[in-house]
Ligand SMILES: Nc1ncnc2c1ncn2[C@@H]1O[C@H](COP(=O)(O)OP(=O)(O)O)[C@@H](O)[C@H]1O
């Protein structure tokens with residue numbers, strides 16, 4: 068198993084390499100470069116000087132190699148706008164996004180998996196109908212709109228929770244959580260709804276399998292049949308869904324951070340794009356891509372742990 | 384009408400009617416099924432696919448999901464207790480412990496994500512309260528009993544690492560691990576190739592002889608019945624059509640359906656490639672014919688057959704048959720020698 072994990076981790080490298088090439092190419096073909104961000108009221112000489120200063124006049128492959136080798140050394144370059152090292156900003160912003168996405172994932176999974184199981188086990192009863200309708204609504208509702216509704220209800224009308232701002236977790240846990248709970252729920256609802264639906268259908272399919280009848284025929288109580296024999300099999304597609312939805316979660320974070328004015332990576336990406344601060348955009352997207360790839364690798368490893376058939380075929 | 388359970392029987396099914404929901408309404412798929420199995424006996428249940436064999440035996444262990452299934456009528460006596468009135472908790476103490484079941488599809492009947500050892504010891508620890516080590520030892524003994532080589536290492540195997548025949552042996556080992564009195568085998572060899580089928584049949588026969596097991600053996604193959612059964616129940620379209628000792632059934636079948644099944648049996652010395660087939664198909668539960676359920680396909684059918692459903696009657700020596708014309712069949716047989 069350890070060998071397989073090492074191989075999976077090593078496999079991340081070519082993927083990251085590919086992502087970096089695609090990202091770099093995309094940035095290249097976008098019209099204009101960072102110098103455009105300076106506006107139209109600067110002189111041509113200044114633009115020329117700016118380009119030389121930031122190496123923008125070098126050929127693309129040289130800039131790509133510089134970029135990658137520097138990144139490997141942990142140096143993401145400096146912001147074109149502020150002139151400060153990007154890594155410093157990442158260190159501040161990254162924990163915010165990480166907390167937001169992790170929190171919404173945890174809340175979602177803790178609610179979604181039991182809800183999906185309940186729905187499947189009590190198929191065609193009131194709890195099932197309720198869960199299914201809620202999940203349906205949850206899937207269709209856009210996170211930013213849900214966020215705004217929540218602000219309207221809990222902050223403006225009821226005044227229970229602050230509508231925006233951020234307090235670091237290390238500063239005050241309760242202050243942090245009162246500000247993070249709404250964004251996390253707004254971001255996690257769609258995720259939770261999708262996972263609920265996937266859990267329900269995966270469970271229904273699993274409960275129909277012959278080995279479930281075998282488990283009942285052995286005299287096992289319903290509890291064991293569901294939580295031992297059905298769950299582990301149903302988890303295989305559920306884990307896949309969670310993995311695929313995680314990428315979307317980061318996409319959603321961009322919007323949610325804007326709605327709740329959280330100083331996370333998502334909002335930073337949007338701002339940097341608007342300011343054409345390309346080095347920052349590229350650094351941030353690489354970080355997000357890296358996280359998504361890590362999560363997918365984790366999902367693969369978890370699959371191997373759940374399903375012996377997968378770990379078998381990987382041995383070859 | 385019999386009123387109480389026959390002491391002769393280990394398990395007795397009486398007037399069992401099980402229904403499934405079709406378009407929201409319960410429609411019986413088995414009707415007044417009655418038969419019993421004696422201690423140490425191998426009882427065959429035969430009939431084409433869709434005859435209600437599986438539904439009946441799954442009703443015994445109450446394994447059918449409800450809804451859509453429901454038991455409309457009947458009793459199932461095991462040691463004088465009506466299983467249908469037991470609480471779910473009490474039923475769990477019987478399943479896998481006193482009455483075990485194995486299924487048609489060995490490829491899918493074992494849980495793919497747990498080892499064979501895990502799945503066998505789970506049953507043992509559940510019913511016999513042994514420690515993990517003792518249960519593992521017992522599981523290895525069981526695998527040995529059903530003819531699996533190197534049982535200790537097989538315990539660590541996952542189902543996908545075993546062949547179909549091996550998996551069915553594991554299922555049998557698991558089913559027998561708590562020394563049940565009754566094994567219900569629902570077409571256990573149908574999905575296996577003939578050599579393996581013969582091995583499994585031999586194994587079941589040996590186990591009956593060595594540990595005094597009673598076996599309900601479901602199959603649609605009369606050749607298998609001839610090989611291992613002591614008595615046979617013939618089912619058609621959800622009803623029992625004939626019950627007879629194996630000798631009587633093969634020498635003097637009294638129901639036209641049984642006759643048809645026998646003519647459909649391949650014979651070793653048979654010249655033609657063609658197999659006889661009873662014309663027509665088993666009718667669907669929602670489209671049962673009036674009168675006798677076999678009447679539309681029956682070469683002996685007369686007017687009376689479409690007007691009333693014959694009762695299951697004793698044609699002598701406990702040979703039960705559900706047909707208006709069984710005397711005629713008997714005479715024909717005597718005439719033809
Ligand atoms: N899960 C089910 N839902 C609806 N009808 C069913 C179900 N299982 C069995 N039946 C009905 O019961 C009839 C008998 O089925 P079954 O007992 O499986 O036949 P056999 O085992 O003799 O091949 C079938 O023809 C079908 O109409």
Ligand SMILES: [Mg+2]
Pocket residue numbers: 436437438569570
């Ligand atoms: Mg069947």
